Amino acid sequence: MPYISTKTNVEISKEKEIAMKERFGRAIELIPGKSENWLMCAFDGGQSMYFRGDGSNNIAFIEVKIFGKSTKEAYQALTKKITEIISEELLVSTDKIYVKYEEVSIWGWDGSNF
Amino acid sequence: MPYISTKTNVEISKEKEIAMKERFGRAIELIPGKSENWLMCAFDGGQSMYFRGDGSNNIAFIEVKIFGKSTKEAYQALTKKITEIISEELLVSTDKIYVKYEEVSIWGWDGSNF
Amino acid sequence: MPYISTKTNVEISKEKEIAMKERFGRAIELIPGKSENWLMCAFDGGQSMYFRGDGSNNIAFIEVKIFGKSTKEAYQALTKKITEIISEELLVSTDKIYVKYEEVSIWGWDGSNF
Numbered sequence: 036m037p038y039i040s041t042k043t044n045v046e047i048s049k050e051k052e053i054a055m056k057e058r059f060g061r062a063i064e065l066i067p068g069k070s071e072n073w074l075m076c077a078f079d080g081g082q083s084m085y086f087r088g089d090g091s092n093n094i095a096f097i098e099v100k101i102f103g104k105s106t107k108e109a110y111q112a113l114t115k116k117i118t119e120i121i122s123e124e125l126l127v128s129t130d131k132i133y134v135k136y137e138e139v140s141i142w143g144w145d146g147s148n149f
Numbered sequence: 150m151p152y153i154s155t156k157t158n159v160e161i162s163k164e165k166e167i168a169m170k171e172r173f174g175r176a177i178e179l180i181p182g183k184s185e186n187w188l189m190c191a192f193d194g195g196q197s198m199y200f201r202g203d204g205s206n207n208i209a210f211i212e213v214k215i216f217g218k219s220t221k222e223a224y225q226a227l228t229k230k231i232t233e234i235i236s237e238e239l240l241v242s243t244d245k246i247y248v249k250y251e252e253v254s255i256w257g258w259d260g261s262n263f
Numbered sequence: 264m265p266y267i268s269t270k271t272n273v274e275i276s277k278e279k280e281i282a283m284k285e286r287f288g289r290a291i292e293l294i295p296g297k298s299e300n301w302l303m304c305a306f307d308g309g310q311s312m313y314f315r316g317d318g319s320n321n322i323a324f325i326e327v328k329i330f331g332k333s334t335k336e337a338y339q340a341l342t343k344k345i346t347e348i349i350s351e352e353l354l355v356s357t358d359k360i361y362v363k364y365e366e367v368s369i370w371g372w373d374g375s376n377f
Contacts, residue, residue, distance in 0.1 A: 107376070
């Protein structure tokens with residue numbers, strides 16, 4: 036039950052979107068027990084965003100929401116990989132990418148909570 | 150102070166939107182102490198989303214944010230009801246609907262925190 | 264590492280957007296240790312939103328995500344200021360503005376978690 040939201044001021048082409056969702060599907064395995072089989076992704080391109088007061092550069096804010104908890108090491112590995120994917124696919128400088136996590140304890144699917 | 154965000158790849162007509170906000174207004178009462186009187190809803194239709202690597206089916210990601218805490222039973226009842234609403238109004242298969250909760254401890258309204 | 268998201272049913276002009284990001288850049292200093300130097304902002308105007316079952320008035324939902332924790336007093340001061348900014352710039356009545364906080368413990372930047 037992971038969810039990855041990509042919010043960026045860069046316009047995302049369908050081709051890039053597909054490349055990212057495929058790479059996220061592999062990257063999520065860095066969190067033990069998680070796989071593309073339960074991964075939902077959302078992409079919001081062309082958003083109005085600012086970083087350090089500046090909106091003229093490419094910027095991205097990635098939110099990773101997972102059911103349960105994981106380890107510092109797993110999150111570190113995932114941040115490194117997601118940053119790499121966003122940087123390569125959307126040409127966002129790595130120092131303009133935030134990857135933020137939320138460990139979720141109440142999560143429903145198919146009408147029931149896990 | 151609940152907030153329900155509906156994010157989906159389905160286009161949402163104004164008619165469907167109104168039906169959902171009305172049904173959410175009644176559903177939120179499944180959480181003791183909550184009512185439509187404090188409910189804010191947001192609808193994002195036509196989004197770019199993928200589930201299990203696939204973007205060709207109808208998908209929905211619902212986030213419920215509430216001030217304070219509630220019980221497992223209340224959240225279970227709400228997940229069941231929200232899933233029913235989304236499934237019926239947007240024709241999303243129940244096994245492609247996530248309902249995720251956030252219990253919030255700092256929440257402001259009208260210039261002050263509760 | 265703060266992030267402020269502004270979601271509203273009001274259309275946001277570029278001029279208003281710039282005014283808000285500048286004012287948010289100063290407001291964030293109400294949280295000790297935070298400054299515009301690490302602030303990311305996102306603006307979503309013209310959204311489909313309802314409050315108390317009604318979508319005919321101006322409404323805003325502000326999410327403030329910060330790395331680490333702060334004090335009740337700091338959050339209260341920031342809610343007051345953000346509410347003032349949104350009310351003045353977007354003409355949203357203060358009693359139709361929610362400001363919600365998330366204290367985040369896992370947050371990455373430039374490929375590494377803090």
